[in-house]
Amino acid sequence: MSAISHHIPDHLIRAHAAGQLPHHFAVVVAAHLSMCDACRAQAEAEEMVGGALLDRLAPAALQDGARDRLLAALDSAPPPPPAPRRSGIFPAPVMQALDGQPPRWRMLGGGIRQQVLSADEDGSLRLLYIPPGRAVPEHGHNGLELTLVLQGAFSDSEGRFGVGDVELAEDDLDHQPVACPGAPCICLAATDAPLRFTAFLPRLLQPLFRI
Ligand SMILES: [Zn+2]
Incomplete structure (x- = not known):
């Protein structure tokens, strides 16, 4: 595995270890942990702290x-x-969300494809396929978006994100990720609210594609 330079923030690892993350985000965090020794070690340490607390409570409970x-x-x-x-x-966490099947991509236009893995009132989890040089439509966020790169790379105003890297976008970030040259960029993305697209057409298509 090449060096991972963008990791899961501490507070999300802690929330994940405590089982407090919404499902969509938990899958992205679990997938990153399976790829990143550093974050996995930290998650295990958090779980040990949580387990020690439970051990103290369990006999009385x-x-x-x-x-x-x-x-x-x-x-x-x-x-x-x-x-x-x-x-x-x-x-493995992505294969679980895929029910063990290969992705069934839907075209979004411009060669961009996606598969929605789950969507409900808490947000959505999806796979995105972005050909090299292509941009995801510029968008802001109503909440939180957590994106993990599984293949290729993308870059935006926050830097370059390669395999294993995670980008955390909060509601103050308007960004336009562009896939880097080379292999198509395949990402796993979780959101806790619908994205706010700035262009008219994607906004029109948004209910259709549930992004
Ligand atoms: Zn990490």
């Missing part, structure tokens, strides 16, 4: 016999289905 019943229930439960594994450029 569990009633007599509850622990035995819980262990018995775990023993008799059917084994969970095997989790999807990494496939090509897609880390």
